Structure formats: structure tokens, C-alpha cells
């Protein structure tokens with residue numbers, strides 16, 4: 208009986224989802240989607256913007272290492288929890304890459320439904336044009352994210368479980384960026 212009713216419920220959910228002209232992506236409907244459909248829905252939703260703020264810290268060492276650190280604020284436009292495990296991105300201005308990084312989070316970054324979260328400090332962001340050339344973009348106060356690749360898990364519960372998805376080649380323009388010179 209239990210098996211029968213869960214089968215029936217599954218069919219009912221499928222019928223309801225298919226019948227709706229423009230189904231909202233709720234946690235329940237997302238759970239019933241195949242990973243590839245879910246991926247498409249998430250990419251569409253993230254089209255409005257995954258990153259809301261970038262804070263960049265430049266040190267004196269940056270002038271010789273060409274490395275800076277960033278702290279990034281993320282938003283989740285979806286009605287279910289997302290957890291980011293890795294992120295790689297290039298950032299720049301007018302199509303010219305100025306910064307590039309790859310990062311694996313030791314603990315996934317949990318972004319609550321319709322909520323925001325900070326990544327914490329990500330070190331070793333490479334200034335691909337060199338630190339000196341990069342000083343010119345500081346007054347602009349924004350960056351374009353030219354390519355974001357991320358491994359996320361959808362429908363996590365406090366950062367656990369979830370459906371793993373690889374999202375490639377997201378773009379975002381005009382992300383507000385603060386620069387702090389840390390001379391300590």
C-alpha cells in the first residue's frame with residue numbers, strides 16, 4: 208500500500224507539473240525533475256545573477272605576487288537550498304580578463320532559499336594582467352564575470368546531501384566590487 212501510494216503521488220506530481228502552463232520551480236517540483244532538467248531550470252534562475260558583491264583585498268605582496276584575495280556575496284533566486292562545493296571564475300572589464308581563480312570550499316557554501324551567503328576569504332586570485340595594470344580598474348567599482356564554472360548541489364539540507372550538478376560558463380556583468388588596500 209505504501210509503495211502504491213508513493214507511486215500514485217509521484218504520478219500525480221508529474222501530471223500536475225506537466226499540466227501547469229508555466230510551472231513554478233518549487234522544491235517539490237525540482238525534486239521530481241531529472242538532473243538535466245533541474246540543471247536547465249537552475250541555470251535559467253541563476254541568469255538573474257549568482258554573485259551580488261565582490262570585495263577584493265590587495266596587500267603589498269600583491270604587487271610582487273600578483274595575487275589578491277576576494278570575499279564574494281552570493282544570492283540564491285530559487286525556493287530551495289543550494290550548496291556550492293567548487294567555483295572557478297574569470298573576471299574583467301570589457302571582455303579583458305583581469306582576474307582568475309579556482310577554489311574548492313573545505314565546507315560547501317550553503318545559500319538558503321531566496322537568501323544570500325558569503326564565501327569567506329578566497330586566497331590566490333591571480334591578477335592575470337599583473338597588479339600594476341590592474342590598478343586602473345579599481346576606480347570603476349565593478350567587474351564583469353566572464354565565465355563562472357561551479358559544482359553545486361541542489362536541494363541540500365543544511366549543506367548535506369542534494370543533487371550534484373556541474374554548471375559551466377555562467378556570465379554576469381557589472382557586479383559591484385570593493386577594493387581594500389591592506390597594508391598591515
Ligand SMILES: *[C@@H]1O[C@H](CO)[C@@H](O)[C@H](O)[C@H]1NC(C)=O
Pocket residue numbers: 260261262278279280325326385
Ligand atoms: C564587503 O564589504 C562591505 C563593506 O565593508 C561589507 O558591508 C560587505 O558585507 C562585504 N561583503 C563581503 C562579501 O564580504
Ligand SMILES: *[C@@H]1O[C@H](CO)[C@@H](O)[C@H](O)[C@H]1NC(C)=O
Pocket residue numbers: 295296297307308309
Ligand atoms: C581552473 O583549473 C583548471 C585546471 O587546473 C584550469 O583548466 C582552468 O583554466 C582554471 N580556471 C580558472 C578560472 O582559473
Ligand SMILES: *[C@@H]1O[C@H](CO)[C@@H](O)[C@H](O)[C@H]1NC(C)=O
Pocket residue numbers: 300301347
Ligand atoms: C569599455 O568599452 C567601451 C566601448 O568600447 C568604452 O567606451 C569604455 O571606456 C570601456 N571601458 C573600460 C573600463 O575600458
Ligand SMILES: *[C@@H]1O[C@H](CO)[C@@H](O)[C@H](O)[C@H]1NC(C)=O
Pocket residue numbers: 349381383
Ligand atoms: C552598473 O550598476 C550600477 C549600480 O550598481 C549602475 O549605476 C550602472 O548604471 C550599471 N552599469 C551598467 C553598464 O549596467
